[in-house]
Amino acid sequence: MQLSIEPLIYIGIFVGVIMLVNGIYLMVFGKSISLNARVNRRLSMLEKGTTREDVLATLRKEMDQHKGSISLPFYAIIADKAQKANIAFTPKQLMMVMAGVTVFAFLLLSILTTASLPIRLLVSVAMGVGGVYYWVHSKAKKRIALLEEQLPDAVELMVRSLRVGHPFVSAINTVSREMSDPIASELGVISDEAAYGRDVAESIQSMADRLSIQDLRFLAVAVGIQQTSGGNLAEILQGLADVIRARFKLFRKVKAITAEAKWSGNFLSVFPLLALVGINVMQPDYYAEVIDTPVFIPACAVVAVMLGLNMVIMRMLVNIKV
Secondary structure (H helix, E strand, O other): OOOOOHHHHHHHHHHHHHHHHHHHHHHHHOHHHOOOOOOOHHHHHHHOOOOHHHHHHHHHHHHHOOHHHOOOOOHHHOHHHHHHHOOOOOHHHHHHHHHHHHHHHHHHHHHHOOOOHHHHHHHHHHHHHHHHHHHHHHHHHHHHHHHHHHHHHHHHHHHHHHHOOOOHHHHHHHHHHHOOOOHHHHHHHHHHHHHOOOOHHHHHHHHHHHHOOHHHHHHHHHHHHHHHHOOOHHHHHHHHHHHHHHHHHHHHHHHHHOHHHHHHHHHHHHHHHHHHHHHHHHOOOOOOOOOOOOOHHHHHHHHHHHHHHHHHHHHHHHOOOO
């Protein structure tokens, strides 16, 4: 039995591409860009001596730069994810990173594998585009999940600040100083915009639309109604915080109940690909007797389509909406 390590090399190169993109990102913007940083990015920039106006301009540019650049080639597929992830790379820089990791993948494929030139070109482009997309998607997913988890605590902190007599803008500023990213920098931008004259409810609504978070829309509506009709904002926000926390608990409960079904769906989707890699590693000539037959390529195409349909249908079955 002959062993071929080329499938493992492809997997290793793809993982290396993702790690390279993340390394470049942290090297360019520093550790403060990470969601695991102890000090939120806005405060970190202010502590370095950057003026409040410049910090606002920088963060605002990062938040709005991706949706306006979907006309760039390949960029439409990641524009929405990049906006939700608040990627600090400009669209052109992100495209340059995509091109750079594509070249990196091609060089590694040329050195470590014996694949033909067309295959190397195709796989390197797929790794470059797919690797950047996976990295942006994972960043967006993690950031939105953290925002949704932090939101009830942030609203309750606003309530406590309002009850001791602070105005609403001051309450938002308190949250931006006391909490960590991502919600600290997001609310810090709203606080700075309010200081320069923008309506707070409008800023929160813009944030909700950009991030597509329903609970933020509830917050914007609550603040907008209180501004026009009056009332005890602290009591309104306390009720909203209770609703958000109850919704979050429900989401967690549904996630726990459906965890087994989701794992089964993911396993059934990935297992055929793992089996294919395993067969090629353990017995590279497994398909030698049929590879030259006229039905081999059409059969491979049918299998690929069926695998794609399997992944889509499994995803639909386990993606339960609450």
